[in-house]
Every structure is written in C-alpha cells, then in structure tokens.
Amino acid sequence: MSGRVHPATAALGALPYAVMALVILVDLTAGPAAGFLPLISLGPAFAGLTGSWRRTALIGVLSFVLCLVLGMYDGLFTGQRGHTALLSVAGVTVAGVVAAVMRRRREAELANVRSIAEVAQRVLLRPVPRVAGRLSVAVSYTSAVAEARIGGDLYEVVASPYGVRALIGDVQGKGLEAVETAAVVVGAFREAAYDEPDLTAVGTRLERALERDLPDEKFVTAVLAEAGAGPTITLLNYGHPAPLVARPDGAVAYLTPPRRALPLGLTAHGEDGPEPYDVGFAPGDQVLFYTDGVTEARNGDGQFYPLDERAGLLKEPDPQAAVDAIRADLVEHTGGPLHDDAAMLLIRYRTA
Incomplete structure (x- = not known):
C-alpha cells in the first residue's frame, strides 16, 4: 500500500507555516508601521482547523516565539503594540x-455512527443470494445521505x-423513522414469504405489520x-414504479399493473388491494x-x-456488473451525488 500523502x-x-512565513516577510520588508505582526496568529488558527x-x-x-522576536526587532515592546500582538497569538x-x-471528538462520533450504520445495513439490507434456483440476482443501493449508508429504500429476496x-x-419520509418502517x-x-402459499397473502401480512407496529399512517410503495416453476413471474404492485423487463432479443417494456393500487399502509382508505398479474419469464x-x-x-x-x-447496459454477462453499469450511468447522468435514495434489484432467468 502506498504511503503517499494526498496533495x-x-x-x-x-498552510500554517506558509502564512507565518508570509507575515514575517511582509513585516521585515514593510516595517512595523504596516501593522502585520498580529497576523502571525493565523498560523495556529489554520492549524486548529486541520491538525491535532x-x-x-x-x-x-x-x-x-516568532512574534516575540519580531516585536523586539521592530521595537514594539516600548508601547502596547508588541504586547497586544503576543496576546493575540496566545x-x-x-x-x-x-x-x-x-473536531477530533466529532470525527470519533462520526466514525461510531458510520460503524453503527454499517451494522444496521447488514441486518436490514443483508446481501441477497447471488443465485436462487433458476435465477441470478444482483442489487445496488445508494443512500442520498452519504454518511448514513442506509435510508428509506428496501429490498429482499427469499x-x-x-x-x-x-x-x-x-x-415515505427520510431519516430514522424511514429506517424503522423499512x-x-x-x-x-422474510417471515411471510416462507409461510404464505399465495403472494397476495404475503402482501396482506405486510399490511398488518405496518398497521400493528406503525399506526401513524406511514406508507410504503x-x-x-x-418466480415459481412455470414460465411466468407474478407481480403485486403497491403503488410502486413498474418494473422493467428486458428480453434477449432487445425488447424492453415496463410491466405496468392492470390497476393502480394504494401503497402499503393505506388500507384505512377502504380501497381494494392490488391485483396480482403474470408476465412471461x-x-x-x-x-x-x-x-x-x-x-x-x-x-x-x-x-x-x-x-x-x-436497458442495453443490462446485456453485461454478470448480473452484478450490469446493475453497477446502470448505477454508474445514473451518477454520470446527474453529474453529482443523488438527491434521493436509489435501489435496484435485478432478477435474471439463467440460461444453460
């Protein structure tokens, strides 16, 4: 590993040494009348911003010491100017x-927060299986809050x-409340996916969990x-953006649900839940x-x-490389950090 220091x-x-050297140079050339000597205190001022x-x-x-020597050289201690400069430096x-x-205390606290966030991410958004039956799976997650590492987007594969x-x-929302809801x-x-034979019943379990544990009308799209044994994949959409399907022949389409439904957590409004729909897979x-x-x-x-x-970026042979290519292109599109959490989950039907 290289021991080079970043420029x-x-x-x-x-910087502190450069500032003090500049003040000394100006004082020696312009003389004490210029009144630059107190500015030598900029050395420790800049040092406090960057160093220990x-x-x-x-x-x-x-x-x-430099202020004392220059003050004696300029004869400033016969009056108040030399003492004022020394008091400024002190x-x-x-x-x-x-x-x-x-600053060091805040840096230590931030390091602890990062460690806790990483643990929380591993618990909440644990790595998905790269291969599940006939499927290959890849994920990408980018939090809009850089130091938080996690946010309000969620994913899971069972x-x-x-x-x-x-x-x-x-x-809905940001911060710790969003993480709690997620x-x-x-x-x-994770529990319902193993227990319920019907995908609609899984959605009902999620609704009940939100109603029981988060009564403040928090909602989740x-x-x-x-993906079972048949040649289809079944989808159940709770007000979320329609997934994108990409076929081997290059065809691309959004898998729009037959009827728009409310997000999870808004069943109190009395509308029916979403209809499951099958798509060729x-x-x-x-x-x-x-x-x-x-x-x-x-x-x-x-x-x-x-x-x-x-969608052409999804032609990468490795699913994770395909998702990473989309993410890199997304960052290039925005030209900077994302303003919202961004999660992607790619499910690919493996060929022989």
Whole structure:
C-alpha cells in the first residue's frame, strides 16, 4: 500500500507555516508601521482547523516565539503594540487547540455512527443470494445521505417453498423513522414469504405489520414478485414504479399493473388491494426492479433518467456488473451525488 500523502492534505498541513512565513516577510520588508505582526496568529488558527491539538499547540508556541522576536526587532515592546500582538497569538492558539479537540471528538462520533450504520445495513439490507434456483440476482443501493449508508429504500429476496420471492420498496419520509418502517416491512416479508402459499397473502401480512407496529399512517410503495416453476413471474404492485423487463432479443417494456393500487399502509382508505398479474419469464429474460430515486434523478437540464433507453447496459454477462453499469450511468447522468435514495434489484432467468 502506498504511503503517499494526498496533495490536498499536504497543502493544508503546510498552510500554517506558509502564512507565518508570509507575515514575517511582509513585516521585515514593510516595517512595523504596516501593522502585520498580529497576523502571525493565523498560523495556529489554520492549524486548529486541520491538525491535532498537539500540533496546533506546537505551531502556537512557534508563532508566539516568532512574534516575540519580531516585536523586539521592530521595537514594539516600548508601547502596547508588541504586547497586544503576543496576546493575540496566545488567544488564537488557545482557541485553535480547543477547536482541534472538539473536531477530533466529532470525527470519533462520526466514525461510531458510520460503524453503527454499517451494522444496521447488514441486518436490514443483508446481501441477497447471488443465485436462487433458476435465477441470478444482483442489487445496488445508494443512500442520498452519504454518511448514513442506509435510508428509506428496501429490498429482499427469499427462496421459499413456493418459489423465489422478491421485494423492493420505498418508505415515505427520510431519516430514522424511514429506517424503522423499512425494518418492519423487511422483517414481515422474510417471515411471510416462507409461510404464505399465495403472494397476495404475503402482501396482506405486510399490511398488518405496518398497521400493528406503525399506526401513524406511514406508507410504503412496493412491488412483490414470485418466480415459481412455470414460465411466468407474478407481480403485486403497491403503488410502486413498474418494473422493467428486458428480453434477449432487445425488447424492453415496463410491466405496468392492470390497476393502480394504494401503497402499503393505506388500507384505512377502504380501497381494494392490488391485483396480482403474470408476465412471461423465459431463459435469458431479466426484470429490473427499482425505486423512484432512479427514474426521477435529473441532470443539469432537469431531464429525468431514461431507464428504458439505458436497458442495453443490462446485456453485461454478470448480473452484478450490469446493475453497477446502470448505477454508474445514473451518477454520470446527474453529474453529482443523488438527491434521493436509489435501489435496484435485478432478477435474471439463467440460461444453460
């Protein structure tokens, strides 16, 4: 592993010394009348923003000594100017040391939060099986909150006695409440996918779980899928963006449900649940499930990401490479960080 220091880090480390050297040069050339000597306190000030408290204290001591020597050279201690400059350096050094200590504490807290988030991600969004029966599976997840690692999007794949069952969803809202809701839905799905022989019954179990554990009308758009032994895949869409199917001959289509249904968690409105619908699923076919963070991502001109036009990227032989290619293209489309969580789940019917 290379021991090289990043150029930006090296530049920040050298900044306090460069500032002090510049102040010394100006003071020696322009003379004490220019009044630049107190600016030597910028050395420990910049050190406190980037370095440890020990390094900040050392640079502060160096700055104090330089200020003392220059003040004596300029004859400033016959009045108040030299003492004022020394007090400025001492005060800024103390402030810089305190800032460095507080910054290191915040960095340690952030590291702990990252570790907890990684554990939570492994529990909530554990790795899906790469191969499940006749299917190959790949996922991609990008949180809009970079430090959080996880958000309100969810997915799961379960190899049940009734076929391979998959779930992808998007929770209303953000933050810890969204993560809590996602945990309820994923936990209920993992249990119901093994127990219920009917996909509609699995959806009903998810509804009951949300109604029981989250009574504040939180809702989740979701798609449930089941690939059994037959040449079809069954879908159950709760107000979620329609999955995209890509055929071996290059044909691409959105698998729109026969009737629009409300999201999970809104059964109190009295409308009927979604109707399950079957779609042809043969060797070489693949279905891409995604959240709206993918299709609603905009570029600099305000144009949405054209997922169906990018379906050619799914021709990658490795399913995970195909999903990663879509994700890379999505990031290139937006030209920067995503503004919403984006999850993708690809299910491919393996060929011989």
